[in-house]
Amino acid sequence: MPFLGAHPSLLRALVDRGLTEPTAVQRAILEVGDPSADLMVSAQTGSGKTVAFGLALAPSILGEAERFPPVPRGGAMPGPKALVVTPTRELAQQVARELTWLYAETGATVATCVGGMDPTRERQVLVRGPQFVVGTPGRLCDHLERGSLVLSQLVAVVLDEADEMLDMGFRDELERLLQSTPAERRTLLFSATIPPGIAALAKRYQRNAVRLATAGEAQPHADITYQAILIRPADRVAATVNVLRFHEPRGALVFCATRDGVQQLTDELAARGFAVVALSGELSQRERNSALAQLRDGRARVLVATDVAARGLDLPDLDLVIHADLPQNREVMIHRSGRTGRAGRKGTSVLLAPMQRRGFVERILATKTAPLSWVQTPTAEDILQRDVARLDSELTAELGQLDDGARERGRQLAARISAEDLGALLLASRMALMPAPAVIHPVSGGKPPLRASGNGNGPPRREPYGARSERAGRAERAERTERVERVERAPRPERAERAERPARAAAEPERAERAERPARAAAAEAAEPARARPERVERVERAAAEPAEAAEPVAERGPRSRRESASDYVLFKVNVGRRGNADPKWLIPLLCRRGDIDRQAIGKILVLPGETHVEISRRQAAAFAAAAARPDPRDKKIRITPAD
Structure with a gap:
């Protein structure tokens, strides 16, 4: 029988969920002889741990009862029966969702207490007497200090992903929570690995714990x-x-x-x-x-x-x-x-x-x-072959759904266009909706040909991602031949700014500095004259003097298809230009985020000295204008408006 030994109320929930066979860790939990024993379990992430400790808790918090007794009206509210501590708010919310459906037949309520949420609302839920409380160490300790979390009636505590919590520096919070629980409580410790810190914690707070290892610690998934x-x-x-x-x-x-x-x-x-x-x-x-x-x-x-x-x-x-x-x-x-x-x-x-x-x-x-x-x-050729195989599979699956009308229209097309051309057009239309492959130089055998550098000798200098050099930047831009044709540009003032960033890091968060950079540039361009290196001065002046249509485009999405024309787009302007270091590299993500569109809706981008002109698909222009008009705290000074 599947889930042999599971509490009857939980078994019904498992059946309703369509779960018929336990995972390895769930089976190991159900096979433990003493239902009141402490457990130290090492199991892989994604192995069904939440359901496993839900099954393990049932004998302690429900006993023989099918449901929890109703919370009495008036008087002191009962404290939780089980406390589950997790390293992150996302995991806590996930655990709460799992326990909610698993204990649906028992009348249990599950409260979450996590950072980033309103603590007042959490207190309101806690005073109603939930059977389960799931939370992160810091927020749980906050509620413990304020008296809104009472652990005097706790029957069991679960430390989920305990090794992660120790790695994140939550040892003091964990010990405080454990010391605030009754001495006779059960302690269930789940951890992907059992490093010395976890072993020491288990030795101090568990009693004769049953050790379960459903797979070798830190071993790979077979799947x-x-x-x-x-x-x-x-x-x-x-x-x-x-x-x-x-x-x-x-x-x-x-x-x-x-x-x-x-x-x-x-x-x-x-x-x-x-x-x-x-x-x-x-x-x-x-x-x-x-x-x-x-x-x-x-x-x-x-x-x-x-x-x-x-x-x-x-x-x-x-x-x-x-x-x-x-x-x-x-x-x-x-x-x-x-x-x-x-x-x-x-x-x-x-x-x-x-x-x-x-x-x-x-x-x-x-x-x-x-x-x-x-x-x-x-x-690119490998990707093309996979695209063809995927298209073949999709078309085969869709053939059975065609009606007679669709087949007749297909015959009419086949009478005028060859099957080879139809297939090529279909493949091209599908691929146009997907990002283009990047140009890359395969490395083989562990001894690839050396990258051309200053003297052509020696291995390439290591350039970790996130600390890109001028050479790496030029190489990446050269590889984007399928995306844009760039005009050689003057070294940006922001290069010096990046060099100063480590010194400023102690004073302000690097994220805020990066998010404000375009805004500072937009404000600064009105206060200082344009700077351009000598060979670009003539071009910049010409672009400033001529109409926008004559200005030299810094980047564009690519040639329009035969079905696209200028009338298919609406022109917008962004109040930052070349003098403010406008660059499609950060403009395109900004436009997508601010306007709630994808890159396919963006047409040509023309970077002028004082502003940037952008084409947006006419079908999405109205929604884009409304979304882009909303203020965004990450770039408060950048404005996107319809062009006059």
Whole structure:
């Protein structure tokens, strides 16, 4: 019988959910002989841990009863029966959702207490006597101090992803919470790994804990394929683009080491047409919720994040994990990769390994139990072949849905246009909706041809992502031949500003500095004369003197198709131009974000000395104008208005 030994009320909820067979960790929990024993469980991320500890808690908090008794009216409200502590708000909210449906038949209520939410509303829920409280260490301690969280009647406490909480510096908060609970409570400790800190915590706060290990600690998922690609450091963006295009995942998570790296890669992917959102430490809770909502409802398919920002995330339909920056060690790689390959689905984890780091990858990350398959970076031809195969599969599935009218129109077309041309047109129309592959130079055999540099000798200098040099920047721009034709530009004043950034970092957050840069530039251009290097002076003056139509375009989306003309677009202007360092590289993501559009709706972009003219598809122009008119705290001084 599936879920043998589960509490009857929970068993009905599992059946209603369509779950018929327990996962390995759930089966191990149900097979524990003593239902009151403390547990120390090491299990992989995505292995069904939440349902597992939900099953483990039932004998302690429900006993033989089918439902919890009603909360008495008047008098003191009972405290929670179970406390679940998680490292992040997202994981806490996910756990609360899982426990809500699992205990739906019992009449249980679940309260969440997490940072970034209104503590007053949380207190109002706590005084009503919920059976479960799920939260993050800091917020739970706040409620404990204020007396709104009373743990005197607690029966069990669960520490979920305990190793992550220790890594994040929550040891003091965890000990304070545990010391505030009754001595006879059960303690269930779930952790992907059992490092010395976790072992010490268990020894101090658990009694004869039953040790369960459903898989070797920090071992890879059998449902995840691990791949590594050897790249030149300057090709990291291009490699990320091509891996995304080759796999065309329903959802992808890309890891970067720094917040700057996240923002830069997000901007690059958005400029190339990917539906992408970012998560990093400086985002507000509203921004995080918005990004996650876009991923869950399909408006975005790619998430770029740091390790800290992605902790505790459980994203649906995640097929692909890309390590744009290598993980620090094997455990981090397993944690990152565990976001895919969940609930029996297959997943792929791809490491982008700079040439100089191949030894590290082979010595530290790849082992006999976690084999890495070295593969080539997908080329444009590889991607084209995959596109053709996907199109063939889609068309085969859609053929059965055609009605007689559609087939007759198809015969009429086939009488005038050959089948070969029809297929080519269909493929071209599908590919036009997808980001173009990047130009990249494959690396093979571990000894690739050396990149041309100053004297043509020696290996290329390492350039970590997020700290790009002038040479790497020029190489990346040269590779974007499918996107724009750029005019050679003068060195920007912001280069000096970037050099000063480390000194300012102690005084102000780097995110705020970066977000305000375009706004400061827009304000500064009115106060100081235009600066241009000698060979550009004549061009800038000519553009300023002539009508906008004669100005030299700095970038454009590309030649319009035969069906597009100027009448298909509406002209808008942005109040920052060449003197304010306007650049399509950051303008395109800004336009997409402010106007709630994708890159396909943007036509030509003309950067003039004092402003920028942008074409927006007429079909989306009205909605774009309304959205862009709303103030945005990230670029308060940049205004986007219809051109006169």
